Amino acid sequence: MDLYVAALGFGLISVSVIAIAAVGFTMQFGITNMINLAYGEVMMVSGYAAFYVNRAGVNIWIAMFAGALAGAVLSFLLNRFLYAPFQRKGTNLIGMVIVSLAASLMIANLMLPIVGYYTSSYVVDQGPLLRSNGLVLTTAQIAIIAVAVILMLAIHGLLRYTRLGKAMRATAANPTLARNCGIPTQRVIDVVWLITGALCGVAGVVAGMNSENFAVSSGASYLITIIAAAVLGGAGQPYGAMIGALIIGIVTELSAAAIAPEYKEVVAFAMLVLVMVLRPQGLLAKRGALAAAG
Amino acid sequence: MTTFRSSLRVPAFAVSTLAVLLLAACGGSTSTGGGLGSGPLLEGVLAPFSGADASFGPRYLAGCYAAALSINGAGGIGGRQLSCQQFDTRGEPADAVPAANAMISSNSNLMGVVGCTSDEASTVVPILDRSHIPMVCMTGQSEFNKTSFKYFHRLVPPDSFDAYAMIGSALFGPNHAPYKRIALVFGDDIGSQNFVGPAVAALNKLGVTIAINQAIHLGAASYRTEVAAMLQTHPDVILTETIGSAGTYMKEVQQQNGGNVIPFIGTSATIDPVWFQQVVDAIGLPAFLANYTAVDLRLSLQGAGYDEFLTELTAADSKFSGSNALTYKGKSPTVHLYDGIILTALAMVAANSSDPTVYNPKIFEIANGVSGATVVNTFKDGVAALKAGKSIRYVGAAGENNFNQWNNSQQGYNLVTMDKDGNEQVVGQLTEAQTQKIIDAGGNA
Numbered sequence A: 001m002d003l004y005v006a007a008l009g010f011g012l013i014s015v016s017v018i019a020i021a022a023v024g025f026t027m028q029f030g031i032t033n034m035i036n037l038a039y040g041e042v043m044m045v046s047g048y049a050a051f052y053v054n055r056a057g058v059n060i061w062i063a064m065f066a067g068a069l070a071g072a073v074l075s076f077l078l079n080r081f082l083y084a085p086f087q088r089k090g091t092n093l094i095g096m097v098i099v100s101l102a103a104s105l106m107i108a109n110l111m112l113p114i115v116g117y118y119t120s121s122y123v124v125d126q127g128p129l130l131r132s133n134g135l136v137l138t139t140a141q142i143a144i145i146a147v148a149v150i151l152m153l154a155i156h157g158l159l160r161y162t163r164l165g166k167a168m169r170a171t172a173a174n175p176t177l178a179r180n181c182g183i184p185t186q187r188v189i190d191v192v193w194l195i196t197g198a199l200c201g202v203a204g205v206v207a208g209m210n211s212e213n214f215a216v217s218s219g220a221s222y223l224i225t226i227i228a229a230a231v232l233g234g235a236g237q238p239y240g241a242m243i244g245a246l247i248i249g250i251v252t253e254l255s256a257a258a259i260a261p262e263y264k265e266v267v268a269f270a271m272l273v274l275v276m277v278l279r280p281q282g283l284l285a286k287r288g289a290l291a292a293a294g
Numbered sequence B: 001m002t003t004f005r006s007s008l009r010v011p012a013f014a015v016s017t018l019a020v021l022l023l024a025a026c027g028g029s030t031s032t033g034g035g036l037g038s039g040p041l042l043e044g045v046l047a048p049f050s051g052a053d054a055s056f057g058p059r060y061l062a063g064c065y066a067a068a069l070s071i072n073g074a075g076g077i078g079g080r081q082l083s084c085q086q087f088d089t090r091g092e093p094a095d096a097v098p099a100a101n102a103m104i105s106s107n108s109n110l111m112g113v114v115g116c117t118s119d120e121a122s123t124v125v126p127i128l129d130r131s132h133i134p135m136v137c138m139t140g141q142s143e144f145n146k147t148s149f150k151y152f153h154r155l156v157p158p159d160s161f162d163a164y165a166m167i168g169s170a171l172f173g174p175n176h177a178p179y180k181r182i183a184l185v186f187g188d189d190i191g192s193q194n195f196v197g198p199a200v201a202a203l204n205k206l207g208v209t210i211a212i213n214q215a216i217h218l219g220a221a222s223y224r225t226e227v228a229a230m231l232q233t234h235p236d237v238i239l240t241e242t243i244g245s246a247g248t249y250m251k252e253v254q255q256q257n258g259g260n261v262i263p264f265i266g267t268s269a270t271i272d273p274v275w276f277q278q279v280v281d282a283i284g285l286p287a288f289l290a291n292y293t294a295v296d297l298r299l300s301l302q303g304a305g306y307d308e309f310l311t312e313l314t315a316a317d318s319k320f321s322g323s324n325a326l327t328y329k330g331k332s333p334t335v336h337l338y339d340g341i342i343l344t345a346l347a348m349v350a351a352n353s354s355d356p357t358v359y360n361p362k363i364f365e366i367a368n369g370v371s372g373a374t375v376v377n378t379f380k381d382g383v384a385a386l387k388a389g390k391s392i393r394y395v396g397a398a399g400e401n402n403f404n405q406w407n408n409s410q411q412g413y414n415l416v417t418m419d420k421d422g423n424e425q426v427v428g429q430l431t432e433a434q435t436q437k438i439i440d441a442g443g444n445a
Helices: A003-030 A039-055 A061-088 A093-115 A138-162 A164-175 A176-182 A185-211 A218-233 A240-259 A263-276 B004-030 B056-073 B091-108 B121-130 B160-170 B196-206 B222-231 B245-257 B274-281 B285-291 B304-319 B332-351 B355-366 B379-387 B432-441
Strands: A127-132 A137-140 B043-047 B083-086 B108-113 B135-137 B182-185 B210-214 B236-239 B264-266 B291-299 B374-376 B390-396 B414-419 B424-429
Touching: A003 A039, A003 A061, A003 A138, A003 A164, A003 A185, A003 A218, A039 A061, A039 A093, A039 A185, A039 A218, A039 B390, A061 A093, A093 A218, A127 B332, A138 A185, A138 B432, A164 A176, A176 A185, A185 A218, A218 A263, A218 B285, A240 B004, A240 B222, A263 B210, A263 B222, B043 B056, B043 B091, B043 B291, B056 B083, B056 B291, B056 B304, B056 B332, B056 B379, B083 B091, B083 B291, B091 B108, B091 B121, B108 B332, B108 B432, B121 B135, B121 B374, B135 B332, B160 B196, B160 B236, B160 B264, B160 B291, B160 B414, B160 B432, B182 B196, B196 B210, B196 B432, B210 B222, B210 B291, B222 B245, B236 B245, B236 B374, B274 B285, B285 B291, B285 B414, B291 B332, B291 B390, B291 B424, B304 B332, B332 B355, B332 B390, B355 B390, B374 B379, B379 B390
Parallel strands: B043 B083, B043 B108, B108 B135, B182 B210, B182 B236, B236 B264, B264 B291, B374 B390
Antiparallel strands: A127 A137, B291 B414, B414 B424
């Protein structure tokens, strides 16, 4: 029983990392109709930005801001100078997927000679190991969970209680109507890419902290899980992405305890397939882009 | 009087003579001693230079650079200068096949290929063999223990023998009593799982408890649950490889085990600066030095052959900036593949042919030697002996090679650790009797 409780605790850390990333990813899709396959690589660029700041002697929790900034800027530039021009030309969804795939390959291969082919790691003080009722977590891991909770609450607050959030929801629901109503949709989209890029950046840093070692190739492996969480929850639904992250994070760790570690990702994706069969639109029905749950 | 018929005979005779001469010239490359040809030669380094096994490619390339400098410094192969080129397989069969095909189609001057690790050998070896390209491969897969691929050569033992050596280290290693409960933690990929079957067979036969046999997915973000499950079985020692993920896994061990690391024994692939740095970054240097040992192929690392290798590797380190060639001076893949390229080059010279169908069989002959063969330690000495009409046996940087009928060669094991700078240090050797006991227990798989 101890192992399962411990696995539950470990799952919460996985949930935190996936949730931060998946919410950003699904918001990009929900508002701009862009499946951004370069998301994983932007995470890695951000992770490395924080890495260099960290190695210069800055505490990783401070360096995380550098990662967030890098993610925000890169995402903004990607949309402004690559994705948006193609979308304006009327490129269809599949075409845009190809464009983002090309972007991911370019970013990855541009990074390799700069950061090297080998893994890197942050200088992180994990703090003492805390044990309570079977849960086994370090203070750093608890802090990662706290960061995720704060960011999810911030996103909730943004979408629910701010004018910007309302503008985002309106743009997601019907960009033409939103524009006609006087909402500066282009500016909203720019802000979306900045915010989701920052989320992506933070996700890159916490992912690197979570796994101890990371490399350029790590981005692609994270992306699959992120997409799974986003789709599970309902594409374009930030609250759905949170739920999707919760399910995938917990299920993978519990299955490693119950079955065998080599099957944990199989189980997680089997869950995804099952949900898609039973509820193809994802767990949260898409009543409108970025609609609040419940 | 010249008749019409006789007037035709002379040009007909000339034409037919010319035809015979032309045919002889065209067929020259398929007969022994067709000549070494002209123009530069290329040695392909077909290996991962990116991805999880990105550390493999550079050490192989370093060996190639050193061999090329040694060969070119001695005048080349019949005057032909050798160069090295890397072809990145990314450690994935799906990427390795196009890389191999592109290498072959774009380079008609391939002398040979080195690399072909366990990640991709199953897919690229048939391609290289069909194209008649002599290869010296680093794969340890058991499927090549009795291979029918004529152009395949392996100067290192199969991976399964690393597993036996690791067990030997656990049972007979210096500075500790025989371990009684052993955890096996390996990646769930082809190359890593090669160790597990032989290890399990040997341990069961020897009556040693396998605390847990854990296959983990390399590159995963975390292994917390896996480590928790492993710790519950209370192993004395962990046998592992986990390239690319060792730091993540061992950090969790340290965190969940009250700050203590369980002793861990690595395969020869873990004796690598990248692996060292990864794990040291994760668990700290004191914990690493106190708990890590590994097994490595027994290399002589001395003698005229090694001296030549070291000289050329030093030159390569400065000539090819960024190669860090000198880092690999004690690494068996670098040393063995250097020898493999020298063997291939000497085979060409011995056969006096640039046709691989002609010189490929000479590789075996020069590695094992024939009766009365002159032992040579460098390419230069080999060429000189061949020019003097002698048959040769090349004993190079890694020492003697002894190919069996399947072109497999191996030389035993060292038990090693690393110092604070990541340099390999030999702390013991498995005796022949100890090694044989474990191999017999494992069924020689």
